[in-house]
Amino acid sequence: MTTNTTILDGIDPEIAADLAERADEVAQGASTSSALTAALALGSIPVAMAALSRDVYAQGTLPANIKGVLDFALALEIFENEFYKAVLGTSAVAALNTAFAPVRALAIAVPGAVNTLQQIQKHEAAHVATLLATGATNVFNLTASSFDFTGNRSATGGGPFAEATTNLAFLLQVAQGVEDTGVRAYKGQAANLMSNTAILEAALRIHSVEARHAARVRRMRRAAAGAPAEVRWSGTVRGGERAAAGGTTLGTLNPTAVGSAFDKMYGAGASSPSESNIMHAGVNVSALAGATFGAEAAQEAFDEPLDRADVVAIVQPFFIPTIS
Amino acid sequence: MANEREVLFNRGDQLLVSTSRRSFLQVLGLGGVVVLLPSMFAACGDDGGDITNPTTSPFRLDLSTDTGILNYAYALEQLEAAYYTSALTSAGFAALSTAEKEVLSDLQKHEVIHREFLKQVLGSAAIPNIVFNTTTVGNLTASRDVLLRTSQLLEDTGVAAYNGAGKYLTSAANLLVAGKIVSVEARHSAAIRDIRDGTNGRLFAGDDVVNASGLDVKAEPDTTLTAVGSLNVVTSALSIGTPANESRRTPDQTAPTPT
Structure with missing residues (x-):
């Protein structure tokens, strides 16, 4: 049931081949998107790869x-x-x-x-x-x-x-x-x-x-x-x-x-x-009929x-x- | 609806049989009715003494509306609240440290608050009270280990359920309410996982729940209801009457059962 796949794992082999080709072009001095440049500046390979994938397959x-x-x-x-x-x-x-x-x-x-x-x-x-x-x-x-x-x-x-x-x-x-x-x-x-x-x-x-x-x-x-x-x-x-x-x-x-x-x-x-805050959707959650735990538990039970x-x-x- | 179909399951493992599962999926696709009969949730070998009063009419969730999605959340909160309320008087709880007891006590309060809050928000549209199998719940709180494992499973199930259901809500106000609750469920999961992790320091957001893209678990409602059924703690029939908007469906990423 668990699917711990990365964005890149989900890319089919044909696309991966295109990515590799584009990476070679970039390495040889081809112009790149600002996102890719930024990712490289951050020194992150995963980030650069993700940006590269978008560089190649620009979304609508x-x-x-x-x-x-x-x-x-x-x-x-x-x-x-x-x-x-x-x-x-x-x-x-x-x-x-x-x-x-x-x-x-x-x-x-x-x-x-x-x-x-x-x-x-x-x-x-x-x-x-x-x-x-x-x-x-x-x-x-x-x-x-x-x-x-x-x-x-x-x-x-x-x-x-x-x-x-x-x-x-x-x-x-x-x-x-x-x-x-x-x-x-x-x-x-x-x-x-x-x-x-x-x-x-x-x-x-x-x-x-x-x-x-x-x-x-x-x-x-x-x-x-x-x-x-x-x-x-x-x-x-x-x-x-x-x-x-x-x-x-x-x-x-x-x-x-x-x-x-x-x-x-x-x-x-x-x-x-x-x-x-203890009021959500107009309801005071610190004093509900079946849940009278006071303000502290009510504050903890909801984030803002x-x-x-x-x-x-x-x-x-x-x-x-x-x-x- | 005129073309409504109904498929009855009375054993959870029937969902694992390919012909049954195909019918199940076909029905979902057609907007039909899937009914998980009470007996489906009964523990194998149960003496039957606890299934004394299952609600006779199944709860059919209309997941095409915000009310249905909130009722789905309400069902899950009923389950969590009932479990932790029972847990507080269990042998498993008695074996916890003071710090660990604070966690379980907090969780019980929060989940009961969530349950009563959703009940009040839903008003007359709320589904009835769900009936639980006290024998099974008792077994799942009998030791520190099983108590913590079950708590982890419930919290991860809750996080996955809310993360998968948010996209079906059509009201921004309802989405905000769901968002206010889901982050608390995630905190709960992290706390329970951290207890079980000892001093390792990674399980709170372990690789078993957060994938390589940094995304947490999510589950579609039918996935969640099937998983809840397999716990054998619910004696009421929970079913999907009208499925959620199929065009918004995404692949599930659920937490493995803790061992």
């Missing part, structure tokens, strides 16, 4: 609203992928690998932690490839050097999240926020994909993978015994704003800025409620979306170029 023009969602999702996935590559020491930017070396050493000492980071990074890289193959474009021309993971939009860092390079508990809190933001972003875009059910389904299947990631990171934090009970062993989101992040560890560099960032990640957006502009406001500090 996607409606602008669908294309816009895919392009935005691609930017978020490149950000996530590059973040974990820096943590793991596999970024194309040597300075980032060096910067994260202290926290990497701490992660290596925790059984399973590096395995988890590798598993997550593998998925983010696959999401980049899948989105490119689906028709997304790297509209912000993002590369490994497009990010400042300290949150200062500077190639030299210096932002409030710099502590993530030296403090494992803080790194995991940031990773949790990044994953949960991804969950909220995909959830907020689902309605915009309804006219293309194949793309909608792919987006839903990425969405639930991000939720798995966030749950595991919560469990790593709780296991380290530094995280409060808001960080549920069940991996679910209790509360809203910074409290939902397990707000007792906001770092020592700039707790005000970090706390404000977590407020945005777990708070209300322009048209979305806070993660602490965010609009694109809300997500941009959260992640822009980590992108050196301006995104929108």
Whole structure:
């Protein structure tokens, strides 16, 4: 029943032969699409292959609203992928690998932690490839050097999240926020994909993978015994704003800025409620006739979306170029 | 509908017989009715004492409407809620650590909330309460190992079901509600899998559920209902009256049964 095939596995031999021929042409200097160039710049063979497949078999023009969602999702996935590559020491930017070396050493000492980071990074890289193959474009021309993971939009860092390079508990809190933001972003875009059910389904299947990631990171934090009970062993989101992040560890560099960032990640957006919301489809889920468990379980039982502009406001500090 | 056909199955393994399966698929293609009779869900060798009160009229889901898709979700949430409610008083639960008990307790609350929420949203359109085989449910909670394995299977089934059903919803509001729930099911699955993984750190989103394209499990409704039937925990008849829009169907990617 399980079909763990890649996009490329599904390509028939005739198409694969065309792909190989086109790859040879590119190697000999033929002009290529910007997506392929970007993929090569990211140093990812799967990404390049996916882009190449689209380069050869250009798809029909996607409606602008669908294309816009895919392009935005691609930017978020490149950000996530590059973040974990820096943590793991596999970024194309040597300075980032060096910067994260202290926290990497701490992660290596925790059984399973590096395995988890590798598993997550593998998925983010696959999401980049899948989105490119689906028709997304790297509209912000993002590369490994497009990010400042300290949150200062500077190639030299210096932002409030710099502590993530030296403090494992803080790194995991940031990773949790990044994953949960991804969950909220995909959830907020689902309605915009309804006219293309194949793309909608792919987006839903990425969405639930991000939720798995966030749950595991919560469990790593709780296991380290530094995280409060808001960080549920069940991996679910209790509360809203910074409290939902397990707000007792906001770092020592700039707790005000970090706390404000977590407020945005777990708070209300322009048209979305806070993660602490307990009203869904007009129903108060904290006091249902057959389910009177109170507010906390009700908050955990439902996740909330965010609009694109809300997500941009959260992640822009980590992108050196301006995104929108 | 005038050209409606009906095929009756009274044993789950009949779906694995090619002639029956062909009829089953033909009926789905024709928009006919497939009825999974209560006896199909009875455990082999069951003493029969627990199938005391199956609902006599089968629940026929009309998956061509949002209401039908939400009822399909409601059926799955009934199953999860009933299972975890039973689990909380089981021998398997008693053998869990404090942290593990927090997970199962959270899951029970969340699934009961999902069930009661969907019941309220569906109102008079909601399907009746599903009847469960308490003997089979009891067997599936009898030890820590079987409790966690069954929980993993249920959560992965839920994630796959919601991921496969979203494309059939026609209302953005309903899609949002489904989206709010499915990510919680994915968190549950990851937590249970992580417990079973020890310190390996990969099973939470293992290669058995997330494929090389980074995509999670998904299942079409008929796939899910057949899988649920094979659990032998449902004594009510769950059936597809009108199938979902066939033009939107996609290949399934389901989680293997945990071992």
